[in-house]
Amino acid sequence: MRAGPELRTDRLVLRRWRDGDRGPFAALNTDPVVMEHFPGPLNRTKSDDFVDRIEAGFEERGYGLWAVEVSDVAPFIGFIGLNPATFDAPFTPALEVGWRLDRAHWGQGYATEGGRASLEFAFGELGVDEVVSFTTVRNDRSRRVMERLGLRHDGDGDFDHPNLPHGHPIRPHVLYRIDRAAWESKA
């Protein structure tokens, strides 16, 4: 069992999940704007199952999609963190950086701030050589976070997500990457 560290930034605490996060997480998982680029909203059971899988990942690896708290502002706004991508694609297995925040907290730079801390952890503590991120082609907000963090779009790596059915409108995905050299030159 690995409890894993909390990550702290100027404004955020990236921490393990608490039972009190489950209600607000289920609420944001039913917001159609938050879930626009996913197959659909998650009901409470599916949202709780997702939290269980995230927490099992922390127990196994010591890192994952951290619950995000904004110091002195909000006890829980969503998740930011690292997730091993294990589905079948030319670039997997790979370590993915990702985020999902309550719409009330968009536009503040929180995803970028927490994403930077996650990359620091990946290249530092974990010692990986590369981190990827991917999303549906039209998820411009998420793509902007990737670009602000220094990830670069790898057009040759764009792929159809194997967990979505053929012909599904959000099946085509863009792949972004950052390797250790690019991260170190940016830092």
Ligand SMILES: CC(C)(COP(=O)(O)OP(=O)(O)OC[C@H]1O[C@@H](n2cnc3c(N)ncnc32)[C@H](O)[C@@H]1OP(=O)(O)O)[C@@H](O)C(=O)NCCC(=O)NCCS
């Ligand atoms: C993707 C998502 C996390 C991005 O949220 P976001 O608030 O746009 O991203 P950031 O937290 O990095 O904030 C950046 C915005 O805050 C603004 N900002 C304000 N203060 C800032 C600060 N101190 N630092 C940086 N940016 C700041 C930036 O100008 C930028 O706005 P802009 O994109 O309109 O120019 C959010 O849209 C989301 O949760 N979407 C639904 C889930 C999802 O699609 N996840 C990705 C799936 S792969």
